[in-house]
Amino acid sequence: MSEVLKIENIYKRFDELVVLEDVSLSVNVGEVIVIIGPSGCGKSTFLRCLNGLEEIQEGKVILDGEVINPVSKSTIKSREKLGMVFQNYDLFPHKTILQNLTLAPGVVQKRKRTETEEEAVNLLKRVGLENKKDNFPRQLSGGQKQRTAIARALIMHPEVLLLDEITAALDPEMVREVLQVVLDLAKEGRTMVIVTHEMEFAKAVADRIIFMDGGKIIEEGKPEDFFKAPKTERAQKFLQSFSY
Amino acid sequence: MNFEVISSYLPLYTEAFFLTIKIGWIGILIALSIGILGAFILHFNIPVLSIIVKVYVELFRNTPLLVQLFFIYFGLPKLGIVISVETCGAVGLGLLGGSYMTEAFRSGLEAVPVSQTESAQSLGFSKGQIFRCIILPQAFSISVPAVLANVIFLLKETSVFSAISLMDLMFTAKDLIGLYYNTTECLFLLVVFYIVMLLPVSYLGSFIEKKVRFAQFGD
Numbered sequence: 001m002s003e004v005l006k007i008e009n010i011y012k013r014f015d016e017l018v019v020l021e022d023v024s025l026s027v028n029v030g031e032v033i034v035i036i037g038p039s040g041c042g043k044s045t046f047l048r049c050l051n052g053l054e055e056i057q058e059g060k061v062i063l064d065g066e067v068i069n070p071v072s073k074s075t076i077k078s079r080e081k082l083g084m085v086f087q088n089y090d091l092f093p094h095k096t097i098l099q100n101l102t103l104a105p106g107v108v109q110k111r112k113r114t115e116t117e118e119e120a121v122n123l124l125k126r127v128g129l130e131n132k133k134d135n136f137p138r139q140l141s142g143g144q145k146q147r148t149a150i151a152r153a154l155i156m157h158p159e160v161l162l163l164d165e166i167t168a169a170l171d172p173e174m175v176r177e178v179l180q181v182v183l184d185l186a187k188e189g190r191t192m193v194i195v196t197h198e199m200e201f202a203k204a205v206a207d208r209i210i211f212m213d214g215g216k217i218i219e220e221g222k223p224e225d226f227f228k229a230p231k232t233e234r235a236q237k238f239l240q241s242f243s244y
Numbered sequence: 245m246n247f248e249v250i251s252s253y254l255p256l257y258t259e260a261f262f263l264t265i266k267i268g269w270i271g272i273l274i275a276l277s278i279g280i281l282g283a284f285i286l287h288f289n290i291p292v293l294s295i296i297v298k299v300y301v302e303l304f305r306n307t308p309l310l311v312q313l314f315f316i317y318f319g320l321p322k323l324g325i326v327i328s329v330e331t332c333g334a335v336g337l338g339l340l341g342g343s344y345m346t347e348a349f350r351s352g353l354e355a356v357p358v359s360q361t362e363s364a365q366s367l368g369f370s371k372g373q374i375f376r377c378i379i380l381p382q383a384f385s386i387s388v389p390a391v392l393a394n395v396i397f398l399l400k401e402t403s404v405f406s407a408i409s410l411m412d413l414m415f416t417a418k419d420l421i422g423l424y425y426n427t428t429e430c431l432f433l434l435v436v437f438y439i440v441m442l443l444p445v446s447y448l449g450s451f452i453e454k455k456v457r458f459a460q461f462g463d
Contacts, residue, residue: 053365079365080368083366084366086363086366088359091363092382094385104367104368108368108369108370109368149363153367162366
């Protein structure tokens, strides 16, 4: 298996507060990694460090052999290879759904409009939103917005998708429609790093589970092993908090 | 109320009306230009210039237009700069309006959430592209109500021009009252002309606001 993304001993601090401590991870092509852990354990920050949205104080993030964090000029160029979807969708409110998809490939990748529009419509079809292409984001439900955000990330042809708690802001009945899209992407062999609180989803989609707590990776393993018999006490406690 | 008097005054009022509109809109254009420039300087925190803009904004926001006009009209000639009363009115209004417009545009730029920048960054946009394609259009939409309120406010402020004997609506009314003492007719005409001047702006304003409201319903 070839490696696409490599994280080497990164440290992230906000003043005195240590958010990430010596975290290393290597992501292979086609692999789906799911990061779980209690709130405030640093998993979202970790994800944001991967594409340089957060500065790191030590260590390196390497994408295709190129250092992208610590942030440099090449980071901006490399970001298009790392698609990211956020908890609050963050669509562009002044653009239609179709334009939300075509804006970045047009401006950033200088692709032709006819080509990007065709691809955008196909992507919207895949996420079941082709009939919404001329609507504005405010006219869509949360689940629809999040599916748009996934399509917006995909149109850039990213090598890795980073999903940051993409269902956390959704009503329960909309969670499934979004997660279904992600499950389909996993089946296609997309490389993804996912932060989530949906344990059943994590079990279904992950090739590897990373359990974080206190800014460190505490445990990692295959989902069937991890969920059945977590090795560390902290992971056991964390999983117990989900059962009633 | 004597309608003969009213109709005989109409030409004078019409002339004053167009002069008021002319000076008012020149002043507003100056204000908009200063406002956009000032807001950019503050947004990008350009050294030295941003301090100058801050001082300018506070100076002009916190002094009355009348005082500013006196300074320009009576002060500048002492420095050897003589300008016409019309120029003085337009520049005075432009400088006052510029300080309000700077704040309106700046708050618009600041109101665009950071998460918009982040999601654009994650798509590979450069800083310049983010400003041009993401922040600017949304900031514009957010600033529109404040800018329009300023436009109406500035058009009304033109009434202060009469103090430097610019033949605007207010001056004409005061002049006629002084000459012929037809107070009722003169004031009636004054109100009517101000409403005729401002009502279309208000309506146009609400229309534009609705057109560009996209950014204000969240994402």
